[in-house]
Amino acid sequence: xxxxxxxxxxxxxxxxxxxxxxxxxxxxxxxxxxxxxxxxxxxxxxxxxxxxxxxxxxxxxxxxxxxxxxxxxxxxxxxxxxxxxxxxxxxxxxxxxxxxxxxxxxxxxxxxxxxxxxxxxxxxxxxxxxxxxxxxxxxxxxxxxxxxxxxxxxxxxxxxxxxxxxxxxxxxxxxxxxxxxxxxxxxxxxxxxxxxxxxxxxxxxxxxxxxxxxxxxxxxxxxxxxxxxxxxxxxxxxxxxxxxxxxxxxxxxxxxxxxxxxxxxxxxxxxxxxxxxxxxxxxxxxxxxxxxxxxxxxxxxxxxxxxxxxxxxxxxxxxxxxxxxxxxxxxxxxxxxxxxxxxxxxxxxxx
Numbered sequence: 001x002x003x004x005x006x007x008x009x010x011x012x013x014x015x016x017x018x019x020x021x022x023x024x025x026x027x028x029x030x031x032x033x034x035x036x037x038x039x040x041x042x043x044x045x046x047x048x049x050x051x052x053x054x055x056x057x058x059x060x061x062x063x064x065x066x067x068x069x070x071x072x073x074x075x076x077x078x079x080x081x082x083x084x085x086x087x088x089x090x091x092x093x094x095x096x097x098x099x100x101x102x103x104x105x106x107x108x109x110x111x112x113x114x115x116x117x118x119x120x121x122x123x124x125x126x127x128x129x130x131x132x133x134x135x136x137x138x139x140x141x142x143x144x145x146x147x148x149x150x151x152x153x154x155x156x157x158x159x160x161x162x163x164x165x166x167x168x169x170x171x172x173x174x175x176x177x178x179x180x181x182x183x184x185x186x187x188x189x190x191x192x193x194x195x196x197x198x199x200x201x202x203x204x205x206x207x208x209x210x211x212x213x214x215x216x217x218x219x220x221x222x223x224x225x226x227x228x229x230x231x232x233x234x235x236x237x238x239x240x241x242x243x244x245x246x247x248x249x250x251x252x253x254x255x256x257x258x259x260x261x262x263x264x265x266x267x268x269x270x271x272x273x274x275x276x277x278x279x280x281x282x283x284x285x286x287x288x289x290x291x292x293x294x295x296x297x298x299x300x301x302x303x304x305x306x307x308x309x310x311x312x313x314x315x316x317x318x319x320x321x322x323x324x325x326x327x328x329x330x331x332x333x334x335x336x337x338x339x340x341x342x343x344x345x346x347x348x349x350x351x
Contacts, residue, residue, distance in 0.1 A: 006195065007103065007131030007161040009082065012045060016258050017217075018197065018224030020084060020103075021249055022048035023231075024239040025061060026068035032075055034231040038246025040079035042253065046103065047072070047081040048226065052092050053238060054109050061237040069099035076102070084133075088116065090123035097127065105133035106148065108165055112137035117148045121155035131159040133197070133226075140167045140183050146190065161195045162187060163226050164217075166203035171288060176205025176242070179213070181220060181277045188222075201228035201242045210244060211252050218258050219273045227252070289341070290348055297349030307349045313342060 006013040021039050026032050026049040036047050049072060053063035072083040084103035087093045088110045096104055104124075110116045111134055124130060132152055137144045149160055164184040166177025188196050200213035214225050230236045233243035244252065259269070300307060317338055324334040 005158050005160075005193070007133060007159040008195070009045070016223060017214075017253075017256065018046075018195070019044050019253065020046040020048050020197065020224070020226045021229045022084075023050070023236065024201075024228045024243060025050045025053050025237055026064050026071055026085075027061075027237050029071045029074070031231060032068070032071040033078065035229060035246060036075035036079050036081060038231060039229060039249060040081055042246055042250045044249070045081055046084055047075055047079070048084045048105075048228075049075075050238075051085045051096075052088060053086075054088055054107060055238075066095050066099075069095060069101065072101060073099060076100075087120060090119045093120050093123040097124075097130070103131040103133065105135060105163060108135045108138045111135055111148045112139065112141070112144055114144075114147060114151070117151050121151045121157065124152070124157050125155045128156045128158045130157065131161070132157050133161045133163050135163045135165050135199070136167065136183065138168045140178075140180050142183055142186055142190075145183075145187060149191065149194070161197065161223075162191075163197045163199050164203075164222070165199035165226075173284065175203055175209070177203050178281070179203050179216070179277065180281070181216075181274065184222070185220065185274065195223040197224040197226050198222050199226040201226075201239070201244075205242050207233070207242060207244060207248070210242065211255060214252060215256060216273070216277070218256055219270065220277075221270055286341070290344065293345035294348050296345075300349060301351060307346055317342075 008018055012018050021044045023031065023035055032049060039047060049068070051063055051068045052065060053061065055062050069085070072085065075081065076083045082102040084105060085096055085101055086107050087096055087104050088107060093104065106117065106120060110120070124132065134145065134148045134152070145162070152160060162184070166175060167180050167183070169178050184196055184198070188194070198213070198217035200210045200217065204210050204213050210227065214227070217225060227249060228239060228243045229246055229249050230243040231246065233240050233245060236243055297307065317335070320338055321331055321334050325331055
């Protein structure tokens, strides 16, 4: 990316991984400063902390608010790190700018709301040099994500970057938010000059998943990481299960394997890794489909219905094959695939 338009300082542009780290929430001055000192000693150059915390349900800790901005300023003065925080309204944005916060990010819930993004963009108009990162919307809506960048760009904001934090889902999963790597990969294809960071903390939701997800991000060629770290994560007021200690962050960064240039073998490794990720998603989708088939079987038994509904099966088969053909997939392949899926569904529904 053009160094003049990078959201990151010149000494970090082009380096992988760019790392932004810090607590989910700024809780106390002591917690902020202690965490910042530990991360600065680990070589982290950008410190993050949530000041305003939009939460899924009321009653949870929703941030210390504007007083916490002073703590970020103290962390910057003491460690020399740049400081970043999330904004969700024009008032947040104005407060953060007045406090001299170096970098802002827009969270997933806000990205999904074009009115909120437009409000923030207007609050930033005339501040083109302020770096702004945009997290993906909660749902895997690539156009909404791109739309947020376009709204900011039209307001004159030039130093933009993306943060992939995974996507919400229903039902059990290994991850807090599904990685759905194909979405940030497509974003990078559509906007190749845009740096893309990955937030393994929010994707994984568990400390044990942060390191493997961070390595996947590097293997897929993304530019950096946004990692949640807390000096005492077991006492954190929010997201305690996914935060690392500063010492954990040192071990994480020391363990990452970051490949260099674009040699043919590295490109092939990246593509194979993408296949592995898609296969894992496919397996999870099939698991959920078979769970639903089992529930359907229970309903049919309770209502004395036959397992196989021939008319529905034939109609769905033709609809699915036509849909797949419209996406460029082979009719013969899709017919064989859906026949196998249907056979397994029938097996699960039999008493």
